[in-house]
Amino acid sequence: MTEYGRGQGSEPWHPEDPLFGDGGWEGQQQAHAGQQPAYGGQPQHYPQQPQYGDWGTGEQSGYGQSQQYQQQYDPQQYGGQGHQQYDENGWPTGTHAQAPYPDPADPYGQQTVGYDGQQPDYYGTPDAYPPPEPPSRRSEEPEQRTDWDPGPDQGEHAFFAGGDDDDDSDEPGDDSGRGDRRGRGGKPKKRRSGCACLVVVLVFGGGLSGVGYYGYQFYQDRFGAAPDFAGDGTNETVTVTIPKGAGGYAIGQELKKQGVVKSVDAFVAAQSQNPDGKTIQAGVYVMKKEMSAASAVEMMLDPSSQNNLIIAEGSRNTAVYQEIDKRLELSKGTTAKAAKENYKDLGLPDWALNHPNLKDPLEGFLYPSSYAVSKGQKPEAVLKEMVARANEKYEELGLETKAKSLGLDGPWQLLTVASLAQAEGTSHDDFRKMAEVVYNRLEPGNPETYGSLEFDSTYNYIKNQSKIDLSIAELRQYDNPYNTYYVKGLPPGPIDNPGEEALRGALNPTDDGWYYFISLDGKTSKFTKTLAEHEELVEEFNASRSGD
Structure with a gap:
C-alpha cells in the first residue's frame, strides 16, 4: 500500500535556492498534514497517517471522523511560539489558536514562517536573498556607493534628464554625488535639464509659428487680395498665344506661365472689372513681363497688341x-x-x-x-x-442642305456663288443683290445673258490680278475654264475666300430681277434690270473718270 504524507521532508534551506519558503508539491502535502519544513537540520515529527483500506474508529478513523493533529515548534527557532494543542473536535486551543480555514493569501493552506516570524517574500524582491537575520545578529547597514549611475534607462526620464535649479536632496546644500541623491524609498531623484526645457519651448514655439503661417495663408487664399505685380511691366516682351474659346482662367494661366501676370486670380478679377464689357479674342499677343493684371487686360483689349x-x-x-x-x-x-x-x-x-x-x-x-x-x-x-x-x-x-433649293448641284457651287458675290460686291449691303444677279444670269434661257456670267473677277483670278480697265475683246479671247467671258456657267470653283456676309447673301438672295451692276466710286454698287439701263451707268462712269 502506498502511503501519502510520508517521506524525509524538505531539504535544508540553501542560499541559492530560488524557491526558498516553497516546499513544492511535497511541501504542500506536508502542509496539509500539519507539518512545517525544518531548517538547520532539525528533525520533524510526522503524525501517523492512515492507509487506504485501514478504516478504523476513533481518532484515526479516516474521512468524516474527527482528527487530532499535533505540531511541534522549536521556541528558539521559530520566534518563541509554543506547542499548539487541538481539542477533540479538531479546533485549535490556547491563545495562539488559528482559524481552521486557509488564508486566502495562502491557497494551499501552508503558513511558512521565517526567522523573524513574518511571511517570506516569494516574488524575488531585493530583500529575498538572503533572508534577514534576527535582530540580534544584524550588522550595521553597509555604506552606500557614491559612484552609482542608474544609466540611460534607470532613474531618469529621457525627456527631462539632467538638472535644474530645484535640488531635491534631503539636506539643504547637499552636493554629494548621484548616489547621495537617492531618496528614502531607494529611487534616484531626478532633475530636469534646462536644455530639455528649451527643446520643449522650441517645439511648441515652432508649432505655434506653423499654425500662424498656415492660418495666414488660409486667410489670404480666401479673403486677401490676389498677388499682383505693379506697373506696366518690364522692357522684356513675350509672345502669348490664346486659343479659340479660352476663358478668363485659361488666359490667366497662360499669362502666368509666360511671366506676364503674378496670379490667375488677379487677372480674372481685373478682367471682370472691365467697364466696357469687351472680351479678349483668340490670337497672338505681344506682352510685357511682370505686368499688373489691370495693365495686361488693357493691353489685350487693344487691337494693336495682337500679333495675329x-x-x-x-x-x-x-x-x-x-x-x-x-x-x-x-x-x-x-x-x-x-x-x-x-x-x-x-x-x-x-x-x-x-x-x-x-x-x-x-x-x-x-x-x-x-x-x-x-x-x-x-x-x-x-x-x-x-x-x-x-x-x-x-x-x-447649312450650305450642304440648302444648295438644292437654290437650283444648284451642291454646296460646292453655292460656295462658288458666294465667292463671286464677295469679289464683285463693294459693301455688305449689296451681297444679296449681287447673288441674285448670279442666279439670274445662270438661267440658260434668260433674255439678257443667255447663261453667261461675264464677271471680270473670274478673269482677274486666273491672271492673279485686280484690274478694272479690261477690254471686251481681251476678255472674250482668253481661253480658260475660269474666264466666264469665254465659257458659260460657273467657274470650276471658288475664286476667293468669302466671308460670312457674302455667304448669307448667297443663301438668301433678293428677288427683284437684277441682271447688271456697276460701281461708280469703287465703294457702292448700282444695280439695273436691263442692258440699256446698264449702258447709261457705264457712260456716266467713263465721264467721271475722263474728268479726273
Missing part, C-alpha cells in the same frame, strides 16, 4: 500663303507647296474633293478670320486650322 494673322474677306489663297510664309519666317513658296502636296490631308469635306480644272483645291476653305500664327509652327498646321474654321462655318450656315 488676319485673313481678310475675299482674300485669295495666293495672298494667304505669302502671309503664312512671312509669319513663320519660311522661304517664299513653302506654304503654297505644302498646300498643293497635302490638301487631301487637311480636313476638306467630301463634297469639296475631286473637282476638275481647279487652280487651287483649297480655294474657298481658308476662312477669313484671326489666327494665332507664330514662328516654329508647321504651315500644314496653320492651313488645317483654317480649313477647320471654314467647315465649322459652312455647317453652321
Whole structure:
C-alpha cells in the first residue's frame, strides 16, 4: 500500500535556492498534514497517517471522523511560539489558536514562517536573498556607493534628464554625488535639464509659428487680395498665344506661365472689372513681363497688341500663303507647296474633293478670320486650322442642305456663288443683290445673258490680278475654264475666300430681277434690270473718270 504524507521532508534551506519558503508539491502535502519544513537540520515529527483500506474508529478513523493533529515548534527557532494543542473536535486551543480555514493569501493552506516570524517574500524582491537575520545578529547597514549611475534607462526620464535649479536632496546644500541623491524609498531623484526645457519651448514655439503661417495663408487664399505685380511691366516682351474659346482662367494661366501676370486670380478679377464689357479674342499677343493684371487686360483689349494673322474677306489663297510664309519666317513658296502636296490631308469635306480644272483645291476653305500664327509652327498646321474654321462655318450656315433649293448641284457651287458675290460686291449691303444677279444670269434661257456670267473677277483670278480697265475683246479671247467671258456657267470653283456676309447673301438672295451692276466710286454698287439701263451707268462712269 502506498502511503501519502510520508517521506524525509524538505531539504535544508540553501542560499541559492530560488524557491526558498516553497516546499513544492511535497511541501504542500506536508502542509496539509500539519507539518512545517525544518531548517538547520532539525528533525520533524510526522503524525501517523492512515492507509487506504485501514478504516478504523476513533481518532484515526479516516474521512468524516474527527482528527487530532499535533505540531511541534522549536521556541528558539521559530520566534518563541509554543506547542499548539487541538481539542477533540479538531479546533485549535490556547491563545495562539488559528482559524481552521486557509488564508486566502495562502491557497494551499501552508503558513511558512521565517526567522523573524513574518511571511517570506516569494516574488524575488531585493530583500529575498538572503533572508534577514534576527535582530540580534544584524550588522550595521553597509555604506552606500557614491559612484552609482542608474544609466540611460534607470532613474531618469529621457525627456527631462539632467538638472535644474530645484535640488531635491534631503539636506539643504547637499552636493554629494548621484548616489547621495537617492531618496528614502531607494529611487534616484531626478532633475530636469534646462536644455530639455528649451527643446520643449522650441517645439511648441515652432508649432505655434506653423499654425500662424498656415492660418495666414488660409486667410489670404480666401479673403486677401490676389498677388499682383505693379506697373506696366518690364522692357522684356513675350509672345502669348490664346486659343479659340479660352476663358478668363485659361488666359490667366497662360499669362502666368509666360511671366506676364503674378496670379490667375488677379487677372480674372481685373478682367471682370472691365467697364466696357469687351472680351479678349483668340490670337497672338505681344506682352510685357511682370505686368499688373489691370495693365495686361488693357493691353489685350487693344487691337494693336495682337500679333495675329488676319485673313481678310475675299482674300485669295495666293495672298494667304505669302502671309503664312512671312509669319513663320519660311522661304517664299513653302506654304503654297505644302498646300498643293497635302490638301487631301487637311480636313476638306467630301463634297469639296475631286473637282476638275481647279487652280487651287483649297480655294474657298481658308476662312477669313484671326489666327494665332507664330514662328516654329508647321504651315500644314496653320492651313488645317483654317480649313477647320471654314467647315465649322459652312455647317453652321447649312450650305450642304440648302444648295438644292437654290437650283444648284451642291454646296460646292453655292460656295462658288458666294465667292463671286464677295469679289464683285463693294459693301455688305449689296451681297444679296449681287447673288441674285448670279442666279439670274445662270438661267440658260434668260433674255439678257443667255447663261453667261461675264464677271471680270473670274478673269482677274486666273491672271492673279485686280484690274478694272479690261477690254471686251481681251476678255472674250482668253481661253480658260475660269474666264466666264469665254465659257458659260460657273467657274470650276471658288475664286476667293468669302466671308460670312457674302455667304448669307448667297443663301438668301433678293428677288427683284437684277441682271447688271456697276460701281461708280469703287465703294457702292448700282444695280439695273436691263442692258440699256446698264449702258447709261457705264457712260456716266467713263465721264467721271475722263474728268479726273
